[in-house]
Amino acid sequence: MNKAPTALLAGLLPLAAVAQSEAPATEAAMPVIEVPQAAQPTPALAEPTQPVKLAPVVVTGEKLGRALAETNSSVAIVTREDLKAGSDASMKDIVTQFANVVSADGDREIAIRGVPQGGIGGQGDTISVYLDGVALPSRAGAFAGPLSAWDLEQVEILRGAQSTNQGRNSLAGSVVLRSVEPTAEWDARLRAGIMSRDGHDYAFAGGGPITDTLRFRIAAQDRYDNGDVVNTTRNEDDAQRERTRNARARLAWTPQALPGYKALYGYTESDNEYGDPFHDSSGGERTETSNVRPNEDVTTRLHSLEQSYAFNPRWSLDAISGWSELSNLYVIDYDRSAADGGYSDNTEDEDILSQELRLRYSSPRFKAVTGLYYADSDVVKQTIGHDVAAGGGVALLNGSIDSDATTRTTALFAEADWDFADAWRLTAGLRLNQERARRHDVSQLDLSLTVPPQIPLPFPIVIPVLDPLADVLAAAASGLVPPDYDQSNSTRFTDLLPKAGLTWFATDNSSLGLTYQEGYRSGGTSISFFGGGVSPYDPEYTKTVELSLRSRWPDERLTFNANLFYTRWRDQQVTIGETSGFATYTTNAGRSHYYGLETELLWKLQGPLEAFLTFGLLRSEFDKFGNDLNNDGDTDDADDQDYKGNEFPYAPRQTAGIGLTLKQWRRVSGQVAANYVGSFYSDPDNDPLSRADARVLVNAKLGYALPAGFSLAVYGRNLTDELNDQGALVAGTRLASRYGEPRSFGAVLEWQMQ
Numbered sequence: 001m002n003k004a005p006t007a008l009l010a011g012l013l014p015l016a017a018v019a020q021s022e023a024p025a026t027e028a029a030m031p032v033i034e035v036p037q038a039a040q041p042t043p044a045l046a047e048p049t050q051p052v053k054l055a056p057v058v059v060t061g062e063k064l065g066r067a068l069a070e071t072n073s074s075v076a077i078v079t080r081e082d083l084k085a086g087s088d089a090s091m092k093d094i095v096t097q098f099a100n101v102v103s104a105d106g107d108r109e110i111a112i113r114g115v116p117q118g119g120i121g122g123q124g125d126t127i128s129v130y131l132d133g134v135a136l137p138s139r140a141g142a143f144a145g146p147l148s149a150w151d152l153e154q155v156e157i158l159r160g161a162q163s164t165n166q167g168r169n170s171l172a173g174s175v176v177l178r179s180v181e182p183t184a185e186w187d188a189r190l191r192a193g194i195m196s197r198d199g200h201d202y203a204f205a206g207g208g209p210i211t212d213t214l215r216f217r218i219a220a221q222d223r224y225d226n227g228d229v230v231n232t233t234r235n236e237d238d239a240q241r242e243r244t245r246n247a248r249a250r251l252a253w254t255p256q257a258l259p260g261y262k263a264l265y266g267y268t269e270s271d272n273e274y275g276d277p278f279h280d281s282s283g284g285e286r287t288e289t290s291n292v293r294p295n296e297d298v299t300t301r302l303h304s305l306e307q308s309y310a311f312n313p314r315w316s317l318d319a320i321s322g323w324s325e326l327s328n329l330y331v332i333d334y335d336r337s338a339a340d341g342g343y344s345d346n347t348e349d350e351d352i353l354s355q356e357l358r359l360r361y362s363s364p365r366f367k368a369v370t371g372l373y374y375a376d377s378d379v380v381k382q383t384i385g386h387d388v389a390a391g392g393g394v395a396l397l398n399g400s401i402d403s404d405a406t407t408r409t410t411a412l413f414a415e416a417d418w419d420f421a422d423a424w425r426l427t428a429g430l431r432l433n434q435e436r437a438r439r440h441d442v443s444q445l446d447l448s449l450t451v452p453p454q455i456p457l458p459f460p461i462v463i464p465v466l467d468p469l470a471d472v473l474a475a476a477a478s479g480l481v482p483p484d485y486d487q488s489n490s491t492r493f494t495d496l497l498p499k500a501g502l503t504w505f506a507t508d509n510s511s512l513g514l515t516y517q518e519g520y521r522s523g524g525t526s527i528s529f530f531g532g533g534v535s536p537y538d539p540e541y542t543k544t545v546e547l548s549l550r551s552r553w554p555d556e557r558l559t560f561n562a563n564l565f566y567t568r569w570r571d572q573q574v575t576i577g578e579t580s581g582f583a584t585y586t587t588n589a590g591r592s593h594y595y596g597l598e599t600e601l602l603w604k605l606q607g608p609l610e611a612f613l614t615f616g617l618l619r620s621e622f623d624k625f626g627n628d629l630n631n632d633g634d635t636d637d638a639d640d641q642d643y644k645g646n647e648f649p650y651a652p653r654q655t656a657g658i659g660l661t662l663k664q665w666r667r668v669s670g671q672v673a674a675n676y677v678g679s680f681y682s683d684p685d686n687d688p689l690s691r692a693d694a695r696v697l698v699n700a701k702l703g704y705a706l707p708a709g710f711s712l713a714v715y716g717r718n719l720t721d722e723l724n725d726q727g728a729l730v731a732g733t734r735l736a737s738r739y740g741e742p743r744s745f746g747a748v749l750e751w752q753m754q
Helices: 005-010 080-085 091-095 467-476
Strands: 074-079 101-104 109-112 127-131 152-159 173-179 187-195 199-209 214-225 242-253 261-274 295-310 315-333 343-362 366-390 395-421 424-450 462-465 485-507 510-521 524-527 534-537 540-552 558-576 585-604 609-627 654-665 668-677 695-705 710-717 725-731 734-739 744-752
Touching: 074 080, 080 152, 091 152, 187 214, 199 744, 395 524, 424 467, 424 510, 424 524, 462 467, 485 524, 485 534, 524 585, 534 585, 558 609
Parallel strands: 127 173
Antiparallel strands: 074 152, 101 109, 152 173, 187 199, 187 744, 199 214, 214 242, 242 261, 261 295, 295 315, 315 343, 343 366, 366 395, 395 424, 424 462, 424 485, 485 510, 510 540, 524 534, 540 558, 558 585, 585 609, 609 654, 654 668, 668 695, 695 710, 710 744, 725 734
């Protein structure tokens, strides 16, 4: 597919889409959870502050752009000031400090309310990630793309289905990022930091006016962490390495000749490198044994154009245009062991073109938005195998398996808030979503016969097998030698996703809300990687009832919020077959339910001190989740597995966080925080070997303001040196373990223009 971003942008009329995203900067030093803006700090610890009434924080991830204190969604927001106060965390650490949000897959994805980003089974994402109004490609959104926390204005974590609001890939929630916008004042920031294990963190940001109507801003970061997982076979200490390079450029234009119009163009590029998130731990904790060096390189380019035009104080039109390109190369040791079992080069290229139009209306008692959405995604994948062992080591496979998938999504959506009485608000939303998808997979493998590794020989023996004979062997023993195939299929689905809510504003500082909404993950076609079995599958759906409480004391020193939810999941997509193998397919063979509670409290103590507390409860259970071990298409056989009664993977029963922040006081600032994650399984079969122990991660930072705009800070993460395991992939007696961040220390010198 060849769609030039210049043609996309040039073809747009000056319409629309920055208005809702222009949330003002806030001044809270701890994460802000559904609360209005905090008061400014006082210079002395013993002096009380007077509340300062500032503009409310706006949830840009909701198309209506509700104030944070008025939304019934379970939303957590981290502001620019929060990011400065924190212990220089990565984006993953930022979003997982909240209730019922945990790290998964070796810090390469997250789970919200027990639903991992890549789903429990099946294919496609369940958590969408947006940057400056545009959805990121799947691999980039899985914390491998342009997700640098440097120079961000706001991070939003929306827990629970957002399908009515955002459509596909939002069954479990969304993460919404807003970078700092250009301003009419000159600004500049520099950072130089050192970290444990020869790590570094270099960054700069700045911008200002070009003319009276045109402004710019640029930002870049280069960060490296060596990790502490050791490859005992290759004698390398960087098996868990992370190198992230991220650059952003933004232009804002407000022409005087067209009052009410604003355009905001952004370009983001990231070039990231990672080790393997799975580590064979037979040599001990935080070790791996691969004889091939696993490596992943992910490059992402993102163009966004947000335009808005206000016809009058009540009516406005927005447009959000996006173009993204992702290129990924992933080298994997096939058996992740010291044995010479072959390896594979895996490439993935994805292009996404998207366009959204929104028409807004706002009056004192009624607020509405309606619009159209279109997205075109092309994903091309290729796996090239190099001497991959098959048939118990008797055969070697070389060749490629190629996949080309195209998805076209169109949607019509609307949502409205109606204050039909002095203390009552009715919310209604609807999304009509249509998706057309096509997939074509081709396998072309060459077969050679060899002597299995159990028989030692002084020299290797490899005998190539001609294609006709290889086809005969594949037909006779398809379980040992995978056949070549050329398979394709197309699907089309139309879904109607409703949302309804009722809010009672009991007082000026408290409210109760009740919301019902449905979520979905799209259907498609599953083609077995080895064998080429074609299996179309339908969308899966959730229905959620949620009760929300918003409360704050009149002086805004204490804020307490909570969300209580219950979700039923039907037509659940299940991966059939051995999850650690490649002869799998997807079908709708599951249903389940989960429920829980999320509470958060922000307490402004004397002077510049603030305390933060978050607590989450979660219970999840499969009502049915069949696994066809016989591969006969029937998941109800006596010797098949049904995970009925099991918990979801990455679904700890309790999560909690507590923190204390000292805003700048006599040049000193600091923060200490502890996050608790209960034990959980990392596989739906609830194998005890896949269970991750409960852990408490303690982070701290201490800063000192120097003259001339300089500041110096030291920080530590995982100070108690928890193992921080995140479960394992179980294959017989072998474990491929997943680990989070080890104990880390760092120091950062920053300068900001005065």
